[in-house]
Amino acid sequence: MRTIAVINQKGGCGKTTVSINLASAIADEGKRTLLIDMDPQGHCAVGLAVPDEQIEQSIYDVLLGSRRGEPTKLAEILWEISDNFELAPASIDLAAFEQQTNGTTDRENCLKDVLATVERNYDYVIIDCPPAVGLLTFNALRASTDVIVPVETGYFSLHGLSRQLDTLSILCKQCSQHINVMVLASMYDIRTKMGREILAELRKNFAGRMFWTVVNFNTKLKEAASLGQPICEYDPASRGHKDFQSLAQELIASDTQVGQKQTISTVHKQMPPVTEPAIQTSKRKEIIEALDDNLESISASAQELLAGIKNNPAKAIAAQNLDDKLNDFYGVRQLGGAVRFITLYPRAQNVQIAGDFNNWQPNKTMMQQGKDGKWELALELAPGKYRYRMVVDGQWQQDPYNENIEMNPFGEYNSILEVK
Numbered sequence: 160m161r162t163i164a165v166i167n168q169k170g171g172c173g174k175t176t177v178s179i180n181l182a183s184a185i186a187d188e189g190k191r192t193l194l195i196d197m198d199p200q201g202h203c204a205v206g207l208a209v210p211d212e213q214i215e216q217s218i219y220d221v222l223l224g225s226r227r228g229e230p231t232k233l234a235e236i237l238w239e240i241s242d243n244f245e246l247a248p249a250s251i252d253l254a255a256f257e258q259q260t261n262g263t264t265d266r267e268n269c270l271k272d273v274l275a276t277v278e279r280n281y282d283y284v285i286i287d288c289p290p291a292v293g294l295l296t297f298n299a300l301r302a303s304t305d306v307i308v309p310v311e312t313g314y315f316s317l318h319g320l321s322r323q324l325d326t327l328s329i330l331c332k333q334c335s336q337h338i339n340v341m342v343l344a345s346m347y348d349i350r351t352k353m354g355r356e357i358l359a360e361l362r363k364n365f366a367g368r369m370f371w372t373v374v375n376f377n378t379k380l381k382e383a384a385s386l387g388q389p390i391c392e393y394d395p396a397s398r399g400h401k402d403f404q405s406l407a408q409e410l411i412a413s414d415t416q417v418g419q420k421q422t423i424s425t426v427h428k429q430m431p432p433v434t435e436p437a438i439q440t441s442k443r444k445e446i447i448e449a450l451d452d453n454l455e456s457i458s459a460s461a462q463e464l465l466a467g468i469k470n471n472p473a474k475a476i477a478a479q480n481l482d483d484k485l486n487d488f489y490g491v492r493q494l495g496g497a498v499r500f501i502t503l504y505p506r507a508q509n510v511q512i513a514g515d516f517n518n519w520q521p522n523k524t525m526m527q528q529g530k531d532g533k534w535e536l537a538l539e540l541a542p543g544k545y546r547y548r549m550v551v552d553g554q555w556q557q558d559p560y561n562e563n564i565e566m567n568p569f570g571e572y573n574s575i576l577e578v579k
């Protein structure tokens with residue numbers, strides 16, 4: 160059984176889209192596939208038309224049960240989506256998992272223990288992770304053999320990538336296990352020069368640690384999710400479907416390669432699957448060091464790549480375009496008495512902000528559209544801590560350029576702003 164966690168701290172980079180459609184494409188290849196939603200926002204169920212009100216038990220009950228002596232079996236919460244494809248849905252309670260398991264021993268191994276009980280039932284398990292590094296993501300990592308990091312092919316996604324990989328490296332070190340980390344270019348827009356240039360640079364710098372397949376920006380993927388269907392059902396002729404088919408095939412093909420290579424993966428293959436104490440300390444050290452090198456070099460590549468683009472605009476991106484991008488500051492910052500919000504939504508019709516500073520009424524605070532998909536707004540706010548979300552064409556979401564987030568009572572993420 161190969162277990163793959165889809166991780167990126169950034170919300171909106173395509174984790175859920177990748178999780179749903181990759182799981183469905185793997186199942187289409189005849190592999191027994193389980194999709195586990197570890198994000199309390201429960202978007203996998205939404206994207207697969209599993210009615211929220213009918214979800215009586217979720218992965219939360221299974222995880223908690225595994226530590227409470229009244230285990231809920233994984234089979235009891237599963238939804239059959241199609242042939243070979245099952246979903247373990249999330250629920251909002253998952254937001255309380257960290258708090259509920261406070262003081263419980265071994266709480267980072269709940270998912271790993273649960274999956275050990277179904278080891279023989281599946282070929283692939285895909286885990287959709289929340290956009291934060293907490294106990295839920297750590298549980299996913301502990302249970303995983305592989306991590307996929309979806310990365311949008313834009314300058315600012317590269318910016319966060321290096322730090323992201325550093326965090327993963329720290330987490331993997333704590334896990335004491337070999338995890339194969341691969342970068343996946345997602346939401347690639349071939350029509351933009353920046354997209355093309357960045358993909359070329361990613362390929363050069365991440366050779367061997369990046370999927371050959373790229374997931375293109377395809378509105379059919381968005382439509383499929385809003386109708387609750389995987390792309391293979393909604394539009395099998397679409398670009399989106401072809402991309403996920405190819406990703407699934409690339410992943411499955413790498414199964415055999417993993418076994419053949421004389422790399423750290425081979426070391427991993429020799430390990431007994433769940434009998435961790437049996438691994439000799441020296442072997443474990445070797446695995447961790449190799450993984451750490453692997454991650455550090457990916458992270459260093461990301462930094463180099465970023466520096467290269469900054470210092471050599473002519474090479475990477477048309478100079479004017481790059482200057483525009485670099486001089487911009489996306490996100491939120493304080494400038495004198497005002498707070499400036501700047502964001503990028505090239506396809507949006509209108510962008511609003513709702514927060515505790517306007518009683519969460521977005522129509523009071525519209526952002527102004529600039530050129531090239533940029534939206535901005537300056538607000539005068541008294542010193543203090545504020546929570547806010549962006550409302551993009553009616554859809555509420557966290558500010559994609561502000562990494563300071565906090566989960567709200569609905570299991571979604573508010574962006575946080577501190578005015579001094």
Ligand SMILES: Nc1ncnc2c1ncn2[C@@H]1O[C@H](COP(=O)(O)OP(=O)(O)O)[C@@H](O)[C@H]1O
Nearest residue numbers: 170171172173174175176346375376377380381
């Ligand atoms: N390749 C893509 N092409 C078009 N839209 C996409 C693509 N990937 C994701 N989206 C859309 O972008 C939004 C955020 O994607 P999602 O998968 O929910 O991200 P995350 O799980 O990382 O928050 C959703 O509206 C989704 O439909």
Ligand SMILES: [Mg+2]
Nearest residue numbers: 174175198202
């Ligand atoms: Mg998601």
